[in-house]
Amino acid sequence: MPGKVRFCFHCDGFPCDRLGHLDKRYRTKYGMSMIDNLERIKKVGIRQFIRHEKEKWTCPECGGILCVHESQCLTCLNQWR
Ligand SMILES: [Zn+2]
Incomplete structure (x- = not known):
């Protein structure tokens, strides 16, 4: 639904395979996880993040x-x- 999904975690498919693959690559290569980041945004809000x-x-x-x-x-x- 256009305009309804601001962050990946608003989507019913979160975390989808595509994000999962990207996340795995970034965790391995760069030591960061966008899934962890998204969970944190969900928990503490974008400003604190x-x-x-x-x-x-x-x-x-x-x-x-x-x-x-x-x-x-x-x-x-x-x-x-
Ligand atoms: Zn410097």
Whole structure:
């Protein structure tokens, strides 16, 4: 139903196979889970989730934004993972 599903967990199929495969790849390769993230958003709300994520993805060395796909900070090249 268009406009009714804001987050994957609003869908009856959550977590679907497609999301499951993506989640598995990201858990293995990048150490993060979008299914866990979605469960957290459902539990604590998007605002608190974003506050926490903003902290989590900030470089401790320079305050730059960390990218999930890169093990180095793209600003200062600090190896963070
Ligand atoms: Zn940095």
